[in-house]
Amino acid sequence: MTTYSLDVEASIAELRAQVAELHNELVRNNLVVWTGGNVSGRVPGADLFVIKPSGVVYDELSPENMILCDLDGDVIPGTPGSERSPSSDTAAHAYVYRNMPWVGGVVHTHSTYATAWAARGEEIPCVITAMADEFGGPIPIGPFAIIGDDSIGRGIVDTLSGHRSRAVLMQNHGPFTIGVSARDAVKAAVMVEDVARTVHLAREAGSLIPIPQEAIDRLYDRYQNVYGQGEDERR
Numbered sequence: 001m002t003t004y005s006l007d008v009e010a011s012i013a014e015l016r017a018q019v020a021e022l023h024n025e026l027v028r029n030n031l032v033v034w035t036g037g038n039v040s041g042r043v044p045g046a047d048l049f050v051i052k053p054s055g056v057v058y059d060e061l062s063p064e065n066m067i068l069c070d071l072d073g074d075v076i077p078g079t080p081g082s083e084r085s086p087s088s089d090t091a092a093h094a095y096v097y098r099n100m101p102w103v104g105g106v107v108h109t110h111s112t113y114a115t116a117w118a119a120r121g122e123e124i125p126c127v128i129t130a131m132a133d134e135f136g137g138p139i140p141i142g143p144f145a146i147i148g149d150d151s152i153g154r155g156i157v158d159t160l161s162g163h164r165s166r167a168v169l170m171q172n173h174g175p176f177t178i179g180v181s182a183r184d185a186v187k188a189a190v191m192v193e194d195v196a197r198t199v200h201l202a203r204e205a206g207s208l209i210p211i212p213q214e215a216i217d218r219l220y221d222r223y224q225n226v227y228g229q230g231e232d233e234r235r
């Protein structure tokens, strides 16, 4: 059985509990149905991450059945949960962790309104201040990519590298979000569905009014650097 330093082992144990619990947030926020979606978190100070097992219903997820992987997406043998297959999106999460060192968490859902924008291949325009705050502008579309290799991960990284948004709508598939932690990525998944719904309904009722870029910049700067508490993890 692979073992790590006491600090890394403690970080792994804490992350297993966090990632297992954060899957419940996807259910609580109505972002997933059945076994769809997944959350992962990077182990601080190690080239490792924790992700859910593939196709397991949310009620059965626990810290013990989260799966520890290296940054190539390979399961660490002999560790709790390693007897099962990891999420089918493990390669995508691993690609993000290898290529975006600041990312501490990755989330994928098929949340309804965000996925409807993805089905149209249409980015969500920045027409509400909540988008400027949280995403710093429009929420971009990523390329159509079929699961099975690095193509989804590459699409996420190519789209979000250097982009303010922590969410990308992978065409014909659905949202992937990133964050400084798994919790931060889950927040982005909740917020992308919220703004996708609002902007969809707004456009159904009439024409949208874009927010001027200067105002978007000011709103984003305030929200990222002033809003909330000084100890917030994104500071």
Ligand SMILES: O=C(CO)[C@@H](O)[C@@H](O)COP(=O)(O)O
Pocket (backbone or CB within 6 Å): 035, 036, 037, 038, 052, 053, 054, 055, 056, 086, 087, 088, 089, 108, 109, 110, 147
């Ligand atoms: O969208 C996909 C794959 O990209 C789904 O299969 C995914 O939501 C859930 O798969 P897993 O249960 O994580 O293997």
